[in-house]
Amino acid sequence: YREFYRDIGYDLPMDYIKPYIHEPGVRVFTGYKYWAITGQTDQKVPYRRDLAQAKVAEHAKNFLYNLNRKGDQLGSALQQEPLFTLGFDAELFGHWWFEGIDWLEQVIRLASEDKQEVKLVTPSSFLAKEGSSLQTAQPAFSSWGQGGYSAVWLDGSNAWTYRHVHKAIERMEELAVRFSDQISLKQRFLNQAAREVLLAMASDWPFILFNKSSTEYAEKRLKNHLRNFNVVYGNMCKNAVNTEWLVKAEKRDIIFSDIDYNIFNPNR
Incomplete structure (x- = not known):
């Protein structure tokens, strides 16, 4: 996947990028990022879109595979089909995770295929159909922060x-x-x-x-x-x-x- 932290705004000489940044003399992210995530090293390999898209497809399939496995396990214990609520931090998609939107698209496309056990449903339509039989709970006040x-x-x-x-x-x-x-x-x-x-x-x-x-x-x-x-x-x-x-x-x-x-x- 594309490396977010390596950007020409910090990689290239100031004389080169100075005409293109917001305030002269202050380095900023420009959005031009030419490197792929390459482990714990500063020596990154060039980013290749085709390899990233192959990884997107692989990870989308793996995501649904694990949902299927977890669903089978829970289904046996609950004696009914489980419902997963999938919540995503949308700020990550296209930003920190450049290919995140592509990955989500692949998940949705794969899940819509007939052969898939996992089926997509909106919360409102599910609740309209089965909500009356569900236990209600008050979520605890929490966040992803420190x-x-x-x-x-x-x-x-x-x-x-x-x-x-x-x-x-x-x-x-x-x-x-x-x-x-x-x-x-x-x-x-x-x-x-x-x-x-x-x-x-x-x-x-x-x-x-x-x-x-x-x-x-x-x-x-x-x-x-x-x-x-x-x-x-x-x-x-x-x-x-x-x-x-x-x-x-x-x-x-x-x-x-x-x-x-x-x-x-x-x-x-």
């Missing part, structure tokens, strides 16, 4: 962020109720507000603040998204739209292109 709890995301370094984020969520709900189902400019304005709130809610910001890796960047991003939301909130409280600001904001933050601000309406 210690398995919330210490990483709720710490002296980042606790200050939550009161501001929660206030933005509260005000976004207020806007969604007061101005439900708007069209044209007001709809775009409110969609941008929702976009800014979601970006402010990203767990990356408290994570970075805790790790002290790029604290100025994380703090700046968080404050900017909250400030942008307040632009919309202040204007909408006066039943107005700042069109010039909106056009610039939509070009700056183009994520969630199909967002609908009404998702924040608690009455829906």
